[in-house]
Amino acid sequence: MSLVDVSGLTVEFGALRAVDGLSFTLEKGAALALVGESGSGKSTVAGALLGLHRGTGARVGGTVRVAGTDVGAASEQELRRLRGAGAAMVFQDPLSSLDPYYAVGDQIAEVLRVHGRISRRAARARAVEVLDRVGIPDAARRARSRPHEFSGGMRQRALIAMSLACSPDLLIADEPTTALDVTVQAQILDLLHTLREETGMGLLLVTHDVGVAAESVDEVLVMRHGRQVEHGPVADVLGRPAHAYTRALLDAVPRLDARRDTSVAGDEVVLEATGLRRRFGRGRRAFDAVDDISLTVRRGETLGVVGESGSGKTTLGRMLVGLLEPTSGTVRHDGRTRTGTDPSVQMVFQDPVSSLNPRRSVGESVADPLRARGEKDERAVRERVTGLLERVGLEAAHYDRYPHEFSGGQRQRVGIARALAAEPRVIVCDEPVSALDVTTQAQVIDLLGELQRELGLALVFIAHDLAVVRQVSDRVLVMRRGRAVESGPADRIYEQPQDPYTRQLLAAVPALDPALAAERRAARREPAVA
């Protein structure tokens, strides 16, 4: 009997059919990835395996059997027995997936005590054991720490430890590395691999990231609109995709070795920062979020800024725009030192949902910079805003619509239109595509490229995704803990990285080719053995 047997699964939330007639099986010890963009229904499937849609008002059809339990027909008690002991789940956001009020070890012990007759003391000891197993250093002591005392990667390890506690047959991992930095992601994926080898448990991985799937599983099931698009061995699906959508999805994935196509970089320096430093906190808690960064941006050029979380990239971006005053150092453009904001340097923000006022129409949002410059003629404002909306690929009729009526990609287009309204020479884009699906990502990146060529815009492109940065940048600045680790032409940085940190970052990016991924995993493992 298969470990997981799903047949004709349908999940409906009201009028929305999130999953539509999905069938697949997973054998003991095998690994399957559900890959799809947001809204494809992949997480809904993961929830259905544990019967998590019960009592939420969702209508579930078809049959789901997991580790011998018929999830649809099982009693509340049988379901609870399955959850954790038969199949355990690891969630996306390790920041919020543990209870902030209890020690990590106690939370794992609680799960153990739900599933077996085991003394409090024995449960605690077992918790320490699994924490040690997933590589938490000094596990006996750290088991008494609360989640906020752990880093993101450590919290994800703790969640994986919780999933191991009852030795389940199946591990369901729902975007387990999406909230993590690329080097930490590589560690977690390696850990999942090792654990699978040792315990022989099956893995169902839910991810939007084809690279993560290539690194981790034997089989891939591509989903779209709740239906299966393609299902097969990972090397076949990623190497010889049979379906047009799979091909489009793979084509949209930014690749580390894809050079920037055409550059329109000029010589005229439009933005220059010297010795930028920004300190936060006081006394012993003080730290420099940005520490002595100098850079120049030329007309028509894109400067990519990459770094992991906490590297100071956003702080740097805010200082370049003037939203944050540097503690020391200067920002100059057009030959003069600037304080505060200036219309000629604009910003596009990461989160297109929260960076637009939900109570104002998008046209009004785009008109704000025009009005701020003193434009009084309402007809001129409307005309200009309409032009801008059309320029970024939206329609004139969208002027009076509100942000919630738009998709993520469309909202980011509105954000770009707003940045363009002030006729800037430089746009600082802070993670402009990280909240978007890969196909949408590609469209927004294309738009930025077009605008750059047409208007001679200089872009500062801040991102954590090394492949995306490679695709758009003429020059790249690598940041770590507020400092510039390395900077130079993009091709040089990516092809001959000088600094060990840059090399480490590049080596951690998931490869799309499963064979290459296995090779690199072995390479990562070697130093640990030595």
Add this chain to the structure above:
Amino acid sequence: MSGFGGFLLRRTLGTVVTLLAISVLVYVVFYATPGNVAQISCGPRCSPAQVHQVAEQLRLGDPLYLRYWHFLEGIVAGQDLSTGTSVAHCSAPCLGVSYQDDQQVTGIILTKLPVSLSLVAGAMVLWLVIGVGTGVLSAWRRGRFTERVLTGLTLAGWATPVFVLGLVLMIVVCGQLQLLPFPQYVGFGEDPEQWAWNLLLPWLSFALVEAAPFARLTRAAMLETLAEDHIRTFRAYGVSERTIVVRHALRGALAPVIALNANNVGSAIGGAVLMESLFGLPGIGQELVHAVKVVDLPVVTGMVLVIGFFVVIANALADVLFAVADRRVVLA
């Protein structure tokens, strides 16, 4: 300083500063206002000689900051008060003398305080049990019949004036059914059983009305916590709904409840006038109303200070409780 010890130290210092600020404010409001303070303090029936004597005791000839210093000194260290013929010692905390009653203010407050504290302490236990219990239950049973009934009762509790509920309860329970005595304050030290027996009805009426905001707050906070990711984690690990609600969701919902409770307790000690009047309990609230009516300035000043003291202490305790419940507070 860092860690829990440092947090406690910072919070204690903050409390002391707040208390000092309150004492300055109260002193300035009552003793630096225009008009003859000695005459007002002494009362309308005082002879000019008596007024003169009061003026001397209040040191009205000194500059304001010296007078305040003297007032503060009395609270911290006690002071000697001359009444012309004799000298009486007023030990710390000395809040002065009521010239109208010829009694020390501290003494007056100390006879009333146990009544108020008894009333509030007992009522607090009940309103927490009833309010938080109702809130938890209606969050847990969301959308079901139980929740609708509980929400209705909460609204009714919110809308009922305390004197109406108290009066009705008193007529029914004490008058017609004769289950409980008509409340009459008996000191805890004298007879604990009678103390509780007599206060039961005031506690219950006070708590029923005060529980409504707690029920609503708890329900809202619980629903918010129940929607959080870590609750989903424990559901996905087979933890029973009851454990999730009690152990995880309630814990997360406690912070606002602690804050509201601190405010309520602090203000109820001096502000339960209606309750005290209705049930004939000689507490701080009644005394304050009386003192205001006859313009007994030293008593009013002392009472306001004491009430302020309890509000500040209740809030400081709440902050410490927060930190015990959630260690992340210490870092902030």
